[in-house]
Amino acid sequence: MFHHSLKKPIIWVLILISFAFIKVDDIINLPEHFPKPVYDFKNNPLTKEKIYLGRNLFYDPILSHDNKVPCENCHSPFTAFTHVDHALSHGIYDSIGTRNSPALMNLAWQKKFMWDGAINNLDMQALAPISHPAEMGSSIQEVVTKLRASKKYKDLFYKAFNDSIATGENTLKALSQFLLTLVSSGSRYDKFIQGKLKFTEQEENGYKLFKKHCAVCHTEPLFTNGSFENNGLIPDPLLKDSGRIKISANPSDAYKFKVPTLRNIEYTFPYMHDGRFKSLGDVMNHYTKGIHHSKTLSAELRNRIVLTSNEKVDIVSFLLTLSDKEFVFNPDHRFPSE
Amino acid sequence: MLFSFCVFGQETTQKDLLFEASWGGRKIHPDSTYTMDKGSVVQFEILKLYLSDIRFLPDDSKRDVSVTKVRLIDLSDSLSLKFKTGLLKNDIVTGVRFLLGIDSLVNVSGVYGGDLDPTKGMYWTWQSGYINFKIEGSIKDVNGRVRSFKWHIGGYQSPGNALQEIELKHNGIGTLKLVLDLEKFMKEADLNTKTNIMSPGVEAVKLAEVLALCFTIH
Incomplete structure (x- = not known):
């Protein structure tokens, strides 16, 4: 009798804990293949x-x-x-x-x-x-x-x-x-990771090249590692934007900007912190032949990235698998007209 | 019965802490002017500062110290200049320990309400972080030239961590008065070149260290 009554509160605590977790999960859909959120x-x-x-x-x-x-x-x-x-x-x-x-x-x-x-x-x-x-x-x-x-x-x-x-x-x-x-988290990439579909041959090749040349900074599954990098852009002489150094006052942060996610990149042109590139083709050309070398240039970009035209197209083909139409057209995200 | 009530009522009355900004022992008012050694005249327009983790140290070491988490002191708001300490009126206090500003944990933990609500105007918007104190005003020198000064001092990350821990000794019982001597502060502050500091950094830390030495408790 004593043991039975003691168990009840424990069971209730467990139910309440699991309910709290499910409640958050229900509302914002924490994907299983994502890491633990940072937000408290x-x-x-x-x-x-x-x-x-x-x-x-x-x-x-x-x-x-x-x-x-x-x-x-x-x-x-x-x-x-x-x-x-x-x-x-x-x-x-x-x-x-x-x-x-x-x-x-x-x-x-x-x-x-x-x-x-x-x-x-x-x-x-x-x-x-x-x-x-x-x-x-x-x-x-x-x-x-x-x-x-x-x-x-x-x-x-x-x-x-x-x-x-x-x-x-x-x-x-x-x-x-x-x-x-x-x-x-509803892109073709996500469905591929969940085993719900297969990539085309071109997407598959693009994915391999992406993992080799891009993924150190644009890390899966969020497609950013959250760091700040100088990605070799020539500083704009009018904007004079020196990036993170303004916040950290650390010279090693000069011309570093946050690595953005590549999810939904199809929809988010123009690209870079100052929007200088209008197309993904421009972005690919920058990383293969437009890198401006300076003291704080990302270590990953110090050696030239060499890609054929076809390989660039393959990488773009993979990047388009990050488009999430369920996200972009989700009525719950729109103007609350009801 | 009535007598008992009065006696016990007196014993349970809480001890207040009063804040006072002073100039040579005179209480500072925003509308008044104050004269420095060389004849320059100072007027203060804004004085706002955060006191946090305020701990009063009673004489009996076995007792827990009274803790007030955070108070925003605003010279223009008389209600902010007096607050309950949690101590009883007859408690003997041997000292007080507090932080001038907001600690790094609060600075990185999202939004808070009450005295920490961003509507209080003590949170930077262009970057994250509380402003530990604001002192603004003007100085008119003997030639009639007027210069403004504006110090918004904060920063929670090294080497720009401007948070100051202050401990003051106190003797006696009764009401506690925390006094900030702005005459001393203005003598120590660099009024020639550093009259505008509004971002974290080494200069902000130096000024915070100067202000931290200007508190006394009576």
Whole structure:
């Protein structure tokens, strides 16, 4: 009798633990072939109400000073949450920024955010575009003031946080919740890894070449190792962007930028931190015959990469297997019209 | 019965900590001006700083110290200048230990509310990290030339870790008053070349070290 009653609480604890895990898994679909996420879900447990609030905020120009520029402006769902109209970001009052807007996906696995890694946690990432004078030109104080005056958001904050009064903390947590749902893991590559399909001969050859020449930095399955590298681009004389050194003040970080994911690369042109390449062909030509040598050049690029024209086409063929139409056309990611 | 209530009520009253920014023993007000040695006149417009992990050290070593996790002090907000310590009014305090700023763990752990909410204006937006303290104002020299100073000091990573640990000894009972001597700070700060520091780095650390030496407790 004693042993029986003792077991019950243990069973309940186990049930509750497994329920918590399944709940996160259900909402954001943690793929089995992905590593453990970096984001600490315990600090911001996902709920449908918070995700829905974050989704509304993401698509609402209320986050900008002139109420005209939503996050979506630079991060359209149909282009894997980046924009393809400009090499550099396009913000408030037709301002042009200094960097290419990054594609947003699989953010729960990212350690640093922005091209130079200036932001150390997803929760804090939105502060940068909200405050930047060439992006949304506002401040978190101004945003919260507007949200507190909005009947719609009073209702959404109450449903999400049981408190109708918006705070900076809850606004940023809700945005994180929506962003965490942007998981791309339904590409042909993913189905290949899961044994659900076979690559064509061309894709297979491209995959082999990719693993030989590209995968050290663009590491599977996220197709980035999260590091910062100088990939041999000639510095733009007008932008004068020296990359991560601005944040770290370490000379060894000069001209280093975050290695971007290659998932959905078909949709996310133009390429590089300054959007200088319009096509994947341009990118292949850069890595084979355009490398600019400097002190901080990535060790992986110090020896010339030699590829035939056919091999370049094969690699591009493999890169196209990273396109995830389920992700790009997922109605749950779009403007919340309901 | 009434007598008992009063006695016990007095014993359980908590001890407050008062914060005061001073200039030569005078309490600083944002609207007032203060004269330096060489005749320059200083006016402070903003003084905001984080005190965290505040531990009061009672005389009885067997007792746990009282801990306040974080307080944002803002000279323009009188409510922020006084707070409960968790100590009883008759507790004898032998010292206080606190951090000037926010530690690295909090800096990398996402968003917080309360005094740490980013709407408090003490979080950088162009890069991650809390601003440990802000001091802004102007100096008018004897020739009438006016210069502004703006120090936003933070940084949690070496070699730019500006967090300062401060321990102050205290004798006696009663209300505790933490005093920041800004006259001493302005004498030590480099007012010729370093009047604008708003990013982490070695210069920010130096200024934080200077400010850390300007606290006393009474």
